[in-house]
Structure formats: structure tokens, C-alpha cells
Amino acid sequence: MNRNILEYLEQTASCFPNKIAFEDERTSCTFKELEQRAQKLGSVLAAKVSVRQPIPIFMEKSINALAAFLGSVYAGCFYVLLDTRQPLIRLEQILNTLETNMIVTDQLHKGKLEKKGFAGKILCLEELEEETADIAVLEKIRKQAADIDPLYGIFTSGSTGIPKGVVVSHRSVIDFIDCFTELFQITDQDVIGNQAPFDFDVSVKDIYSTLKTGATMSIIPKRLFSFPTQLIDYLCEKEVTTLIWAVSALCMITTLKGFEYKIPGTVRKVLFSGEVMPMKHLNQWRESLPEAMFVNLYGPTEITCNCTYFIVDKTYEDILPIGEPFPNEKVFLLDEQEQLVEKPGIYGEICVSGTALSLGYYNSKEQTAKAFVQNPLNTRYAERIYRTGDLAYYNEENQLCFVGRKDCQIKHMGHRIELTEIESAIEKVEGVIRVCCVFDEANNKIVAYYEGNVEKRMIVKEIKLQLPAFMVPNVFRKVDSIPITKNGKMDRTLLKRMCTEEL
Structure with missing residues (x-):
């Protein structure tokens, strides 16, 4: 069994030395070339940084960035990609947490750092x-x-206003990727079309599935996600077989009617995550690619990519399950009294234990202790679990179904309401493309932002057939497009701020 992620690279470089491993817009590299570059960088970095220390990397996603990642790992360290668009103050907050003032970059971005x-x-x-x-x-x-040495760190927004860095070990990634590639039959015959930024853990599945199996990963230029015809041309040109994308990226193609232009016929696997997949969009994808496997993935960064999966086996009009746990991961629900939820239809917080759990938050014992706790159901030995803050329930087939964030459960007119339930109802209305609901606490109003060619009165008429009156939004805002974060999720924070300013 592998103990270090570099064994993926070395074994694959031995089997497929001259095969293209990664390609971006400017260049490509074989597995052997990548191994040699990484070893050279690792040798130099080892003379400058102690083992198990963070190496911040300031680059766009590219082959250069991948070489720097693996060079950091050869040096016995772990890498942290820094978003090149973030302001200096946030960069400095991250570097302060990492306790370093050093950054690795390339010539292209050195000037940007100096300019900042x-x-x-x-x-x-x-x-x-x-x-x-x-x-x-x-x-x-x-x-x-x-194998418990850290491999990478990913910084997410923190409730204290300071970014918090999730640190993930070699063992966790190996445990997950070994299962992931086997379950979804990713092999050296696959071409993975990378959509996710490298500081978003969806990209971990792209990168390490490639290194594990000898697949080729093609880094799709970011600008193409605004032009569906060009994006589909790219998928066809590169003969991409596997998409491991954020939901919003898939929805962009269907929203802009990309399949009316062309079908990317080589695509055989479509795996999506990040937020709830609207059924209208999923059904369009499945109709366009009837031979492809579609998989709904769920899991936060803290548990190494994903903890549950559901292979879509039929057309769903309502709730798409998040399915069952990955092998070697235990996923269960706890109610508000910290009792195990087993009966269908009862909400509970999703909790996870297993090897895939991350090491916690870097340089933040207090935040780590809040999220990673002893399993309250186990009083006999130490069992560390991660409390996700997400709610779910079991359906009648004993499949997990995602409800939403605990903090998306609002109190309105004396009732507890899940905003995602309202969104699900609105998405079913003909003419609605996408919808995102937020709650304006100051004015006690539910606000629905939506894309589509349909009037408010028609939406209200339709959803009143599904929802009680207290769940019907008080305000509807038609927008050209729902704003999304750089990680491809609907930007609820921005919408909530817009809502406050408008009202």
C-alpha cells in the first residue's frame, strides 16, 4: 500500500514515462518530465525549508503550479496555493497563520506580488x-x-474574519483516491477535463486521479466557462471523457443551451458537487449524454473531498440523494439531542469519521476542537468525528438526502424553514433556470433571486401548490445571472448583501 502520494507519480512515470500527464493552454508535460521537474524543485526547496512546513505557492492553475506542488512534497513539505486575485491583506493573514513570509511563484506572477x-x-x-x-x-x-504528514492546505473563509486553513494528509488522500478511481473506473484511458481552481478541493480529485491511474488531465482555460460553444469545442478537441465539476459549471452549459450547438460525445463520466444540482439541468445533461455515468458527490473540504456518492440511476423530479458513504468512511446523522437518527424523514446533522478526515485547521487548536470532536455515541475509545453543520435525512430507500446548512434553516413567522426546500419548489416552475433564496433578518423577509423568463405571479401561483403560505418568498428579484463564487457555488453572501441594500 502506498504511504506517500509521490509513489503515485513515480509508479505511473515508470509505467507511462512518455504519456502526457497534464496539459494547459501553453504547454504540456509527460509523467517522466513532471517527476524530474518536481525532484529538481524538491532538492532546492529542501535546502530552504524544514520538513513538514508549509510552502505557499502564488500562481494561476498551470503545469508550473503542479510542478511546484509536487516539488514541495519532494522537499518533505506541504503546499498551499494562494489565489493571485486576493488582496494583500488576505495574503498576509494566510502567511501569518502559516508563520512564513516566503512565497514560491513564477516569473509571470512575480511582478504581481511586487505590485501588491x-x-x-x-x-x-x-x-x-x-x-x-x-x-x-x-x-x-x-x-x-x-503517511500522516500533511500534503496540502486549503484556506476557506473563517467565522472570525481570519481565513482558516484545512490541512490534509497523504494518508487521507490515498485512502480517498484509491476508492474514488476504482468506484468510477478512472483509468489510463481517461482524459479528465479540469474545471476547479487548484485552491478548491474538487481539483484534488482531478490531480491525484491522474497521478494514480495514468490518465491525462487537461486544464480548461477559465474564460471558456463564459462561452459554452467554445467550451464544448474544447471538450471535443481534447476528447475529454471525465468531468469532475462544480454544479454551476454544468448548469452554465445548459442555461446557455450549449447542447443545441454540439454534444461532447466522448464524455462518459460526469461527477458533480458543491451544491444541490437542479433537476432540470441534470435531466438535460442525461438526455444529451445517455451513455454517460452521472454521480452526485457530497462532502466538505475537512473530510478530503467527498464522503458520500450517488450514481444517478433514473430521472428525478424532486430530491436527488447524496447516497451512501465511500468505503472506509462512516457517515451518520445526529439529532439536536446528539442521538443517532435512523428512521426515514427525520433531520439530523451529517457527521463523518474515518481515515479521510483532515488533520484539522492549521495553527488553530480552538477551531479544530470545535469541529473535530469525540463521537458522542462512542464512550469506549477515542473516535474523532467531523461535524459538518449540514442537515440531511434518510429516504424510504435508506439513501441520504441533503437538506441544507444548519445556518440556512431560518425562523420565519414562527416556523422553521429550509431555504433549499423553497428553492427546490421554485426550480420546478417552467421558465425558471436557477434560483437562490436568502433571508433578510432585519426586515423578516425571504428573498428569491432567480434567472429565467417568467413573472413573479406565475412563480407564486405554481409554488403555492407545493408550499404553505409562510414559505412563499416575500420578495422576488429577477436577475440576468445568479452570482457565483470562484469555487463555482452560488454566492449567497453577495446576494444577502444585495438584498439588504435593495430593501
């Missing part, structure tokens, strides 16, 4: 690569390595 006013130490990739690899140093580092 970054005063720390900049290591330029091109200069680092002028050195030669020291295999003896790398072997010494590997002998000291353990």
Missing part, C-alpha cells in the same frame, strides 16, 4: 529550476516521511 506590495521573500520557479536534483537528499527525506 508584498515585502516577504520571493522564490522564483525558473531560478529554482536552474539547480540540479539531489536524489540522495530526496531519499533521506522520504525515509523520514510518514
Whole structure:
């Protein structure tokens, strides 16, 4: 069994040395070339950074970034990708948490850092690569390595206003990717079309499925996600077989009627996550690609990508299950009294235990202790679980069904309401393309933002057949498009701010 993620790279480079591993808009690299680049970078970085320390990387997603990631790992460290568009103050908050003032970048982005006013130490990739690899140093580092060593860190927004960094170990990624690639039959014959940013954990599935199996990963230019015909041309040109995308990216193609232009006929696997998939859009995808496998994935960053999956086996008009746990992961529901939920239809918080749990939040014992706790159902030995803050229930087939965030459960007119239930009802109305509901506490109003060619009165008429009056939104706002975050999720925070300003 593998103990270090670099064994994926080395084994695959041995089997497929001259096969294209990764390609971006400017260049491509074989598995052997990537291995050699990473070993060279690892040798140089090892002389500058102690093992198990973070190496911040300031680049756009690219082959350069991947080489820097794996070079960091060869140095016995873990990598943290920094969003090049974020302001200096947030960069500095992350670096303060990591306790470093060093950043690895390339020549293309060095100027951006300097323009932002970054005063720390900049290591330029091109200069680092002028050195030669020291295999003896790398072997010494590997002998000291353990599978619980950190592999990467991903920073998410924190409730305190300071970004919090989820740190994930080699063991967790190996445990997950071994199951992931086997379950969904990802092999060296696949071409994975990468949509996710590299500081979003969906990309972990793209990158490490490629390294594990010998597939090829094609980094899709971000701009194409605004032009569906160009995006579909790209998928066809690259003969992409596998899409592991955010829901919003899939919905963009159907919203803009991309399949009326062309069907990307080589696509055989479509795996989606990040938020609830609207049934109208999923059904259009399935009608256009009837031979493809569609998989609904669920899971927060803290548990290494995903903890449940559901292979779509029929047409759903209402609630799409999030399914069953991945192998070697325990997923269960706890009610408000911390009792196990087993009966269908009863809401509970999704809790997870198993090897895939992350190491916690970097340099934040207090936040880690709040989210990663002892299983209250187990008083006999230490069992660490992660409380997701998400609500779910079991349907009559004993499949888990996602409800929404605990903090998306609002109190309105004396009733507890799930905003996602309202969204589900509105999405069924003919003419509605996408919808996102927010709650304006100050004015005690439910506000629905929606895309589509339909009037408010028609929406209200339709949803009154499904929902009680107290769940019908007080305000409807028609928008050209629902704003999304850079990670491809509907931007509820921005909508809530818009709602406050408008009302």
C-alpha cells in the first residue's frame, strides 16, 4: 500500500514515462518530465525549508503550479496555493497563520506580488529550476516521511474574519483516491477535463486521479466557462471523457443551451458537487449524454473531498440523494439531542469519521476542537468525528438526502424553514433556470433571486401548490445571472448583501 502520494507519480512515470500527464493552454508535460521537474524543485526547496512546513505557492492553475506542488512534497513539505486575485491583506493573514513570509511563484506572477506590495521573500520557479536534483537528499527525506504528514492546505473563509486553513494528509488522500478511481473506473484511458481552481478541493480529485491511474488531465482555460460553444469545442478537441465539476459549471452549459450547438460525445463520466444540482439541468445533461455515468458527490473540504456518492440511476423530479458513504468512511446523522437518527424523514446533522478526515485547521487548536470532536455515541475509545453543520435525512430507500446548512434553516413567522426546500419548489416552475433564496433578518423577509423568463405571479401561483403560505418568498428579484463564487457555488453572501441594500 502506498504511504506517500509521490509513489503515485513515480509508479505511473515508470509505467507511462512518455504519456502526457497534464496539459494547459501553453504547454504540456509527460509523467517522466513532471517527476524530474518536481525532484529538481524538491532538492532546492529542501535546502530552504524544514520538513513538514508549509510552502505557499502564488500562481494561476498551470503545469508550473503542479510542478511546484509536487516539488514541495519532494522537499518533505506541504503546499498551499494562494489565489493571485486576493488582496494583500488576505495574503498576509494566510502567511501569518502559516508563520512564513516566503512565497514560491513564477516569473509571470512575480511582478504581481511586487505590485501588491508584498515585502516577504520571493522564490522564483525558473531560478529554482536552474539547480540540479539531489536524489540522495530526496531519499533521506522520504525515509523520514510518514503517511500522516500533511500534503496540502486549503484556506476557506473563517467565522472570525481570519481565513482558516484545512490541512490534509497523504494518508487521507490515498485512502480517498484509491476508492474514488476504482468506484468510477478512472483509468489510463481517461482524459479528465479540469474545471476547479487548484485552491478548491474538487481539483484534488482531478490531480491525484491522474497521478494514480495514468490518465491525462487537461486544464480548461477559465474564460471558456463564459462561452459554452467554445467550451464544448474544447471538450471535443481534447476528447475529454471525465468531468469532475462544480454544479454551476454544468448548469452554465445548459442555461446557455450549449447542447443545441454540439454534444461532447466522448464524455462518459460526469461527477458533480458543491451544491444541490437542479433537476432540470441534470435531466438535460442525461438526455444529451445517455451513455454517460452521472454521480452526485457530497462532502466538505475537512473530510478530503467527498464522503458520500450517488450514481444517478433514473430521472428525478424532486430530491436527488447524496447516497451512501465511500468505503472506509462512516457517515451518520445526529439529532439536536446528539442521538443517532435512523428512521426515514427525520433531520439530523451529517457527521463523518474515518481515515479521510483532515488533520484539522492549521495553527488553530480552538477551531479544530470545535469541529473535530469525540463521537458522542462512542464512550469506549477515542473516535474523532467531523461535524459538518449540514442537515440531511434518510429516504424510504435508506439513501441520504441533503437538506441544507444548519445556518440556512431560518425562523420565519414562527416556523422553521429550509431555504433549499423553497428553492427546490421554485426550480420546478417552467421558465425558471436557477434560483437562490436568502433571508433578510432585519426586515423578516425571504428573498428569491432567480434567472429565467417568467413573472413573479406565475412563480407564486405554481409554488403555492407545493408550499404553505409562510414559505412563499416575500420578495422576488429577477436577475440576468445568479452570482457565483470562484469555487463555482452560488454566492449567497453577495446576494444577502444585495438584498439588504435593495430593501
